[in-house]
Amino acid sequence: MVVLKAELRQLKPHSILFPALQSLRQPHQAITSIHRKHGDLVLGRFFDKNLLFVSHPEHIEQVYAQEARGLLSRDFLYVAKKSLFGDGLINSKTETWINQRRLLQPLFLKEAVSEWENVITSNASAAANQLKKTTPQEINLSSEIRTLIQRIFIQILMGKLVDDMLEKEQLMDAVGTISKGLLLQMIAQIISDGKLMKLMPNKDRQYQTAVAQLYAFVHKEIASRKEQQGHDLISLMLKATDKKSGYSMTPELLQDETVNLLFAGQDTTINTLSWFFYLIGKDAETHKKITEEILKHKTTPLTAANLEKLVYTKAALHETLRLYPSSPALATQAVADVVIGGYPIPAGTTILLSTYVTHRHAALWERPHEFYPEHFLTTPGQEGRHKYSFYPFGGGLHNCIGRHFVELEMMIVIVTLLREFTFKTNRAFKEAASITLKPDQDVVLSMNLIGK
Numbered sequence: 001m002v003v004l005k006a007e008l009r010q011l012k013p014h015s016i017l018f019p020a021l022q023s024l025r026q027p028h029q030a031i032t033s034i035h036r037k038h039g040d041l042v043l044g045r046f047f048d049k050n051l052l053f054v055s056h057p058e059h060i061e062q063v064y065a066q067e068a069r070g071l072l073s074r075d076f077l078y079v080a081k082k083s084l085f086g087d088g089l090i091n092s093k094t095e096t097w098i099n100q101r102r103l104l105q106p107l108f109l110k111e112a113v114s115e116w117e118n119v120i121t122s123n124a125s126a127a128a129n130q131l132k133k134t135t136p137q138e139i140n141l142s143s144e145i146r147t148l149i150q151r152i153f154i155q156i157l158m159g160k161l162v163d164d165m166l167e168k169e170q171l172m173d174a175v176g177t178i179s180k181g182l183l184l185q186m187i188a189q190i191i192s193d194g195k196l197m198k199l200m201p202n203k204d205r206q207y208q209t210a211v212a213q214l215y216a217f218v219h220k221e222i223a224s225r226k227e228q229q230g231h232d233l234i235s236l237m238l239k240a241t242d243k244k245s246g247y248s249m250t251p252e253l254l255q256d257e258t259v260n261l262l263f264a265g266q267d268t269t270i271n272t273l274s275w276f277f278y279l280i281g282k283d284a285e286t287h288k289k290i291t292e293e294i295l296k297h298k299t300t301p302l303t304a305a306n307l308e309k310l311v312y313t314k315a316a317l318h319e320t321l322r323l324y325p326s327s328p329a330l331a332t333q334a335v336a337d338v339v340i341g342g343y344p345i346p347a348g349t350t351i352l353l354s355t356y357v358t359h360r361h362a363a364l365w366e367r368p369h370e371f372y373p374e375h376f377l378t379t380p381g382q383e384g385r386h387k388y389s390f391y392p393f394g395g396g397l398h399n400c401i402g403r404h405f406v407e408l409e410m411m412i413v414i415v416t417l418l419r420e421f422t423f424k425t426n427r428a429f430k431e432a433a434s435i436t437l438k439p440d441q442d443v444v445l446s447m448n449l450i451g452k
């Protein structure tokens with residue numbers, strides 16, 4: 001049935017001046033207060049800009065479906081993200097993105113990432129052995145996790161040990177500065193077409209300097225390679241060729257993709273694991289259930305298949321991603337007039353998928369604000385939850401390419417540590433303003449050996 005535009009209901013626009021300013025410091029709170037005040041589908045006005053806030057799973061699905069039909073596009077953020085992501089997957093425009101995604105996808109399939117099980121396991125075991133020497137103690141778990149994830153990631157991406165890298169401190173500092181500055185860059189683009197950054201020249205300069213450092217590092221790393229026989233991601237990307245078209249990536253694209261992976265693959269993982277250990281450190285009962293499950297099942301070797309047995313542990317990891325999705329909101333834009341939730345949305349409207357809001361929506365979750373892994377244990381009658389009630393890895397065309405890899409990585413790290421240690425904390429951490437949803441301070445916990 002063809003629905004004429006005039007027959008559609010119109011969404012009433014609301015001024016969102018205050019939440020838009022709040023979003024510079026606390027984006028997850030800004031989208032939460034917009035939802036609380038105006039509901040599931042909200043058309044916001046900020047000066048001459050239309051912003052649509054979407055949080056209902058059915059509407060999220062409609063957004064992804066229309067994106068797949070080319071009616072919505074991420075290209076409006078291209079300029080804001082260009083200096084960091086170049087033409088890598090996170091930023092590339094349609095044609096380049098299709099070619100690049102086709103080349104990279106096979107490297108991240110379940111079977112392909114299982115090749116890295118040993119690298120992950122050996123690094124995680126080494127970290128656990130090191131920690132055993134100083135237990136019991138108060139431990140800065142965020143810092144330990146940061147070091148571990150960096151080691152794993154550099155080895156997988158570049159095929160080398162981080163200890164052999166002279167610039168490792170600088171590299172992590174640059175990633176940290178970018179991670180903080182990128183939020184401002186993106187919000188400035190969404191609400192002011194980037195003009196806001198002119199009012200903060202120092203912040204802009206710091207950010208651009210860190211980006212330049214990161215690129216200089218990657219450039220040097222790629223240029224120093226004499227041969228590409230390794231099994232690391234850079235070598236695999238270099239060798240990758242699309243059989244049908246013969247397409248392979250240029251040296252510039254290889255550099256961009258390396259930066260994209262370096263950035264997309266670390267902070268997200270470090271934050272999620274920090275939140276996980278914080279949540280179980282505060283919840284002795286859940287911690288006990290997870291430890292019992294891990295000790296009961298024989299998971300050696302730590303393969304994806306063996307880890308599948310740890311249903312409750314996986315549920316707790318998903319529950320962490322529900323409460324603290326690394327990307328609290330995702331942005332796209334209507335490039336044609338579209339209809340969402342039965343309302344006409346004009347071309348040019350920026351569309352924000354409010355992941356953080358969906359994940360804590362009272363109509364979707366039994367205990368929306370509590371840590372309750374049972375949300376993810378399917379019991380009769382509960383299977384009906386909409387697939388976009390939970391989308392920490394995004395969805396549609398641009399879903400996270402690293403999902404299989406990172407779920408494997410996080411499970412191996414969790415199991416390796418919880419086989420040996422228990423964690424406890426009475427502290428309370430809040431979400432900090434950053435492009436990824438991280439704790440406002442490093443997570444410090446008291447750590448004991450199991451049974452001691």
Ligand code: HEM
Pocket residue numbers: 089090101260261264265266268269272325326327330331391392393394395397398399400401402403405406
């Ligand atoms: C807990 C860890 C992670 C979370 C929560 C996460 C989340 C996400 C989300 C929400 C998106 C979609 C972004 C959008 O729609 O704009 C995304 C895309 C992406 N992620 Fe992840 N990610 C994680 C880890 C990783 C890792 C480890 C890698 C690489 C090894 C990775 C690489 C990427 C890339 C390249 C994209 C862009 C995909 C595209 O547009 O085609 N991510 N991720």
